Amino acid sequence: MKLVIGLGNPGPAYKNTRHNLGFMLIDALSKDFAARLKPESKTNTLKANSDFRGKAFVLCKPLSYMNLSGLSVLKLLQENRAHPQDILVICDDLNLELGRLKLKAFGGAGGHNGLVSLITSLKTEAFPRLRIGIAAPEVKGKLSDYVLSRFSRGEQKVIQRAIAEAKKAVLCWLENGINVAMNRFNTGE
Numbered sequence: 001m002k003l004v005i006g007l008g009n010p011g012p013a014y015k016n017t018r019h020n021l022g023f024m025l026i027d028a029l030s031k032d033f034a035a036r037l038k039p040e041s042k043t044n045t046l047k048a049n050s051d052f053r054g055k056a057f058v059l060c061k062p063l064s065y066m067n068l069s070g071l072s073v074l075k076l077l078q079e080n081r082a083h084p085q086d087i088l089v090i091c092d093d094l095n096l097e098l099g100r101l102k103l104k105a106f107g108g109a110g111g112h113n114g115l116v117s118l119i120t121s122l123k124t125e126a127f128p129r130l131r132i133g134i135a136a137p138e139v140k141g142k143l144s145d146y147v148l149s150r151f152s153r154g155e156q157k158v159i160q161r162a163i164a165e166a167k168k169a170v171l172c173w174l175e176n177g178i179n180v181a182m183n184r185f186n187t188g189e
Helices: 018-032 066-079 113-122 143-147 153-176 178-185
Strands: 002-006 038-040 045-052 055-062 087-093 101-104 129-133
Touching (some): 002 018, 002 066, 018 153, 045 066, 055 066, 066 113, 087 113, 129 153
Parallel strands (some): 002 055
Antiparallel strands (some): 045 055, 101 129
16 A cells, blocks of 8 residues: 655645645645545544555645654554555655655655654655755745745746646656656656
8 A cells, every 4th residue: 555645734824835735735636536635533644545547545644743744654654554665755845946846765854854753753764755846945034934934926836837747746656656756757857
């Protein structure tokens, strides 16, 4: 069983913020697959089961704050008898230009607190992830204010295109695995 996990912060105050791109992609996939996300108390997640071309998978949004999401993901893996290699974690990335996608089979956190939490809880860096660029702020300031801000109208258009492309990347990963998905979607490096 494969699990597609979007990172973000729960609650209306964080909806559609830069840091919630993982949640935004899960919402888009859940709509496409008519898979209703339902709360699950055991794992502290919103979760939906679905399938793509006969392959079952789970869409998931941890309901803990970003920097505590690793425990929910660990419980989800245990519940589904899955391994870290069976998940695709979706998150934002300050170090990528706005809307750029980057898939990796493993790696460090790159300063992302959600990934730090997952690496700590899972005790490994060996899990696939899809990073979506939010670009670094143009004006120096408090990073937390920037990642918790909403996209401008112009940026929203770029992000909508990125989400459409990211959905294709997730489906490619589900069907073909991380190496094929990386070859197909990590362009312009």
